[in-house]
Amino acid sequence: MFGITKKQDETTQAEKAQASAGVTYVPAVDITEGEAGYTIFADVPGANKDSVNVTYENGVVTLKAQSVAAANDAEHIRREFRFANYERSFRVSDDVDAEKISAEIANGVLQVTLPRKASTKKNIAVTVK
Template identity: 30%
Template sequence: MALIRWEPFRDIERLEPFREIDTLQRQMNRLFERLMPTDGAERMGFAFIPAAEIEEKEDAIHLKLEVPGLESKDITVEATPDAIVISGERKSETTTEEGGVTRSEFRYGRFQREIPLPCQIQNEKVQAEYKNGILRLTLPKAESERQKVVKVNVG
């Protein structure tokens, strides 16, 4: 088998596949930009939407939110019997460097996330703990939800 040196830009006919790849890459980038959940949030004035994890137990719902880089005073939690609204703001730390360029991929600004709950809760008894960038909420179920018995018809 002979080795042949590959010169993709030797003549114009060989450039066409690379133009198609470039076009495809631009189209994929636009698609991902539209699908990113934070993109819409930024247009509405929000910096990011924190990731959440919810677990339903017999007596309570446990909710975890990932909100790193904040202090507990920067987070607001509002509870209704049907939903939880978490909001806050990550403040920018402005630094000035002389003769250099600063590039930041951190997202600063306000955020808000409303999470509908699978059942009614006792919103006056919600407990919150914030540690290491994770907000943990314990949402006790309403008495009517705990005592709820549903009869299931078989056949």
């Protein structure tokens, strides 16, 4: 039906090899700041909850994700969807509460929430003599 030739099939095999070579991309991000803390939105198309890893170590948040193939038993005539690894790290402010960092993923966007530590600053009145 699609008239795949031997040359095209060889190209498809080369593309499969390239796709599985483990290319790592730096995902595009948006970072916002509010009173409660910071939020990182990372574009990781094809990734899901089980293929995402978010770590915090020594003031650095690292996002890692991997796109996953859709479950499909059909034989591919041509495959152009790329399977990729994503990785990006950020040095974060000392005011981030590392114990409360959270993450969720929906529609290929990883959202990492970095709440601020509770303020320990107190206003102390000083008596002038």
